[in-house]
Amino acid sequence: MASIFDMTELNNGVRMPVFGLGTSGNKDQTVCNETIKAAVDAGYRLIDTAQMYENEEQVGKAIHQLELSDKNLFITSKLDNTNHGYEAASKAIDDSLEKLGLEYIDLYLIHWPVVKGREGSWQEDNIETWRALEDAYDAGKVKAIGVSNFMVKHLENLISNCRIKPMVNQIRLHPGVLQEEIVVFCEKENITVEAWSPLSPLKQMSEDEKVKAMMEKYRKTIAQLLLRFSLQHNFIPLTKSSKAERVVENADVFDFEISKEDMDYLNRLKFDDLEAPDVDEER
Numbered sequence: 176m177a178s179i180f181d182m183t184e185l186n187n188g189v190r191m192p193v194f195g196l197g198t199s200g201n202k203d204q205t206v207c208n209e210t211i212k213a214a215v216d217a218g219y220r221l222i223d224t225a226q227m228y229e230n231e232e233q234v235g236k237a238i239h240q241l242e243l244s245d246k247n248l249f250i251t252s253k254l255d256n257t258n259h260g261y262e263a264a265s266k267a268i269d270d271s272l273e274k275l276g277l278e279y280i281d282l283y284l285i286h287w288p289v290v291k292g293r294e295g296s297w298q299e300d301n302i303e304t305w306r307a308l309e310d311a312y313d314a315g316k317v318k319a320i321g322v323s324n325f326m327v328k329h330l331e332n333l334i335s336n337c338r339i340k341p342m343v344n345q346i347r348l349h350p351g352v353l354q355e356e357i358v359v360f361c362e363k364e365n366i367t368v369e370a371w372s373p374l375s376p377l378k379q380m381s382e383d384e385k386v387k388a389m390m391e392k393y394r395k396t397i398a399q400l401l402l403r404f405s406l407q408h409n410f411i412p413l414t415k416s417s418k419a420e421r422v423v424e425n426a427d428v429f430d431f432e433i434s435k436e437d438m439d440y441l442n443r444l445k446f447d448d449l450e451a452p453d454v455d456e457e458r
């Protein structure tokens with residue numbers, strides 16, 4: 176990864192930026208405008224929102240108020256868990272388009288594979304919901320479709336029973352949470368992997384002497400080491416801040432390479448208080 180403007184090709188041929196801005200928690204319009212402006216100025220082109228974050232409208236307004244329509248932005252949103260099922264998902268996609276004020280959304284994801292109260296019927300539930308995403312894709316309302324927090328069994332269900340293979344899986348990934356089984360499966364199936372919460376171990380790693388030495392060696396902050404780590408794994412990191420200066424700091428990760436030895440060290444880190452979500456339980 177040489178530049179923040181690098182792109183990767185999804186399995187449908189759509190090109191997607193390799194580095195993204197998360198927006199969860201940023202509902203305030205001023206914060207949205209400031210962070211999105213800082214991000215686009217720093218070269219971010221991918222912006223990740225979701226119905227669950229209740230900020231699609233603010234993200235859409237920021238794009239329009241900042242007049243970013245000529246910046247080739249790549250906008251992702253995600254279906255809320257309350258909107259599973261063909262009819263509800265179809266309507267939800269239209270709602271997202273309206274809130275964002277866009278003619279199409281670059282990438283639309285099913286946010287979570289299991290719905291509370293319908294745990295026993297996740298297979299049928301995801302097939303019906305996915306059909307709505309497929310139809311929106313055929314209609315040109317979304318340019319790519321994918322999933323989030325799907326494990327191997329959830330992806331196998333879609334791949335075996337649906338017309339269109341998901342293009343992306345967005346999952347939690349960072350040192351201590353490497354979810355190898357699903358990552359290897361996605362690689363095999365040519366499903367692009369995005370990393371959410373890539374900065375989770377910031378606090379834990381700040382107490383690690385070897386990490387402190389890496390900060391000196393590369394002249395980078397822990398946040399920058401974590402984002403570079405994600406890029407070197409071929410994940411697309413989505414990082415969020417409510418502060419413009421941190422948004423800029425986080426993008427400054429394309430001028431160094433973490434050595435194999437240091438990657439091995441980071442790959443071995445484990446933290447008792449950080450783990451992958453149990454998708455059957457948390458939603």
Ligand SMILES: NC(=O)c1ccc[n+]([C@@H]2O[C@H](COP(=O)([O-])OP(=O)(O)OC[C@H]3O[C@@H](n4cnc5c(N)ncnc54)[C@H](OP(=O)(O)O)[C@@H]3O)[C@@H](O)[C@H]2O)c1
Binds near residue numbers: 345415422
């Ligand atoms: N699909 C899913 O289920 C799912 C789940 C979680 C997240 N996501 C997506 O992934 C995105 C990223 O996850 P995340 O929001 O957990 O983001 P993150 O980038 O891993 O961490 C964000 C946290 O780190 C702080 N931070 C950011 N930059 C920093 C820096 N340079 N130095 C020190 N602290 C820094 C932020 O605080 P300040 O804001 O105060 O700077 C915030 O508390 C989300 O915004 C969302 O778009 C998806």
